[in-house]
Amino acid sequence: MSDWTSGYVADISYTYGYYAELNPLRIALGFINAGIRPPNVINACELGFGQGISTNIHAAASQINWYGTDFNPHQAAFAQELSSISGADAKLHDDAFNEFCQRDDLPEFDYIGLHGIWSWISDENRAVIVDFIRRKLKVGGVLYISYNTQPGWAAMVPMRDLLAEHADLMSAQGAGTISRIEDAITFAEQLVAVNPEYCKANPQIKNRLDKIKQDNKNYVAHEYFNRDWEPMAFAKMARWLEPAKMDWACSARYADAIDSIQLTSEQLNLINSIPNPVFRQSVRDFCENRQFRTDYWVKGARRLSTLDQDEMLDGLRVVMGVPRKDVQFKIAGRLGNFDLPSDIYEPLLEVLSAYQPVYISELWQAAKEKGVSRSAMNSAVAILAAKGAILPAQSDESIAQAVSKVGRLNRFLMSQSRSTTELSYLASPVTGGGLAVPLFHQFFLLATLEGADTAKSLATFAWRILASQNKCLLKDGKPIASQDENLAELERQAGNFLNDRLPLYQALKII
Structure with a gap:
């Protein structure tokens, strides 16, 4: 019998994560700040969508036509169910990459996304994907690709290989994947305990x-x-993408572009002295000891003048992504925490605090009007976006067309939260993407949909769910014993929810 997995772990499912970098609406701000004209995304594709949470949130919350594949049939089935429930009509398959990439019912794409999968597939599959990008990504189209990279993974590569070798050679016959993983980790701990020279040279391995x-x-x-696992240097990734005519555009994580919080002045001077853009990124990865890259690549970059940049920025819409009280005048970077000048940020937050786009x-x-310069304002917008304090916002027409699809999807996801803690994101038609919503907030939102409108009624609703499963809350790391104490703690949390979070969730049209 042939191995349809091609060495990829398929007997246990991937996590139910959501990855905001896959949201095409995020491209515009990153591209404009990098001086590149962003595309208008109509057709999008995700290769290796896992459980399909990101794909389905983006399909339901926008007017973009989504396609994709994940060869694990269990995952594809769940993703297809979500698409059916929302009515987004995403075209999601369980094809292997070589099968999907040869389909004759696919359009040309404005956007293709791969999150993490590149690190875990064979060179044969990488070649299939690059050929697909060459043939099916439009001129001006964007590739989002994230992957493990060097030099940050360098010390861990031998230990990872040892873990995989132990799981392959030393586990009991018939042992499941989880058992083999646990055995391999136990052995690795035994190895570290005998203080091998490898661990002396790489003390971070124990952590x-x-x-x-x-x-x-x-x-x-x-x-x-x-079976296949390779942290890939940026220069090697660039060589892989050359046949598809791709140029690196910028990082998909806005904070990466804020040099002052990531690099010392000496490092920045060295990097800026390098004329070759590929080598410049390679050197930067060494300065930051980067182990994971999240990159946008573009097929035919169209450069913007400073005037064009300002005009295109002015045409973007944004919305608050967190409660106003949670916005701190600080930003964290590789070099530490940095204070932000309140006289620049307060005028912006005053406008944004109505929670409207x-x-x-x-x-x-x-x-x-407050005497803030254009460059300072542009920098502040970039920093607020990097902090997640503001999110991209769609047009009113796109929001209106997505509301019903998002409502159906979110209602289903929240109903599932009654029996699982793995689904922790909901869709917003305002942002075209997902928002992290804690478990108890999902319970409170469900209660709101049922007509509850007081802290006590929300707490009672949530407690019924917990009590039916013989669960209780924790306080200071210890279980709360009595029903009255559980209800009191839930009521306290529900009060905070009503005051701080519900207005934001409603403004983002999550319910």
Whole structure:
């Protein structure tokens, strides 16, 4: 019998994560700040969509036509169910890459996304994907690709290989993947305990193993135990993408572009002295000891003048993504925490605090009235976006067309939260993407949909769910014993929810 998995872990499912970088609406701000004209995304594709949470949130919350594949039939079936429930009509398949990429019913794409999968597949499959990008990504189209990279993974590569070798050679016959993972980690701990020279030279390995031991085992299986696994240097990725005519555009994580919080002045001077853009990124990865890249690549970059940049920025809409009180005038970077000047940020937050979408031109007007320069305002917008304090916002027409699809999807996801803690994101038709919503907030939102409108009624609703499963709350790490104490703690949390979170969720049209 042939191995349809091609060495990829398929007997246990991947996690139910959502990855905001896959949202095409995020491209515009990153591209404009990098001086590149962003595309208008109509058709999009995700290769290796896992459980399909990201794909389905983006399909339901926007007017983009989504396609994709994940060869694990269990995952594809769940993703198809979500698409059917929302009515987004995403075209999701369980084809292997070589099958999907040869389909004759696919359009040309404005956007193709791969999150993480590149690190875990064979060179044969990588070649299939590059050929697909060459043939099916439009001129001006964007590729989002994230992957493990060097030099940040360099010390861990031998230990990862040892873990995989132990799982392959030393486990009991018939042992399942989780059992093999646990046995391999136990052996690695035994190895570290005898203080081998490898660990003396790489003291960070013990902490990495401790983290692996605590991580979700479904994630660990896919991250460390596939047959094919390669943290790839940026220069090698660039060579892979050359036949598809791709140029690196910028990072999909806005904070990566804020040099002052990531690089020392000496590092930045060295990097800026390098004329070759590929080598410049390679050197930057060494300065940051980067182990994971999240990159946008573009097929035919069209450069913007400074005037074009400001005009295109003015035409973007943004919306608050967190409660106003949670926005701190600080930002964290590789070099530490940095204070932000309140006189620049307060005028912007005053406009944003109504939780309604606003054009960046409106923020500029408010900033200008307070004597804030254009460059300072542009920098502040980029930093607020990097912090997640503001999110991209769609047009009113797109929002209106997505509301009903999002409502159906979110209602289903929240109903599932009554029996699982794995679904922790809901869709917003305002942002075209997902938002992390804690478990109890999902319970409270369900209660709101049922007509509850007081802290006590929300708490009672949530307690019925918990009590039916013989569960209780924790306080200071210890279970709360009595029903009255559980209800009191839930009522306290529900009060905070009503005051701080519900207005935001309603403004983002999550319910």
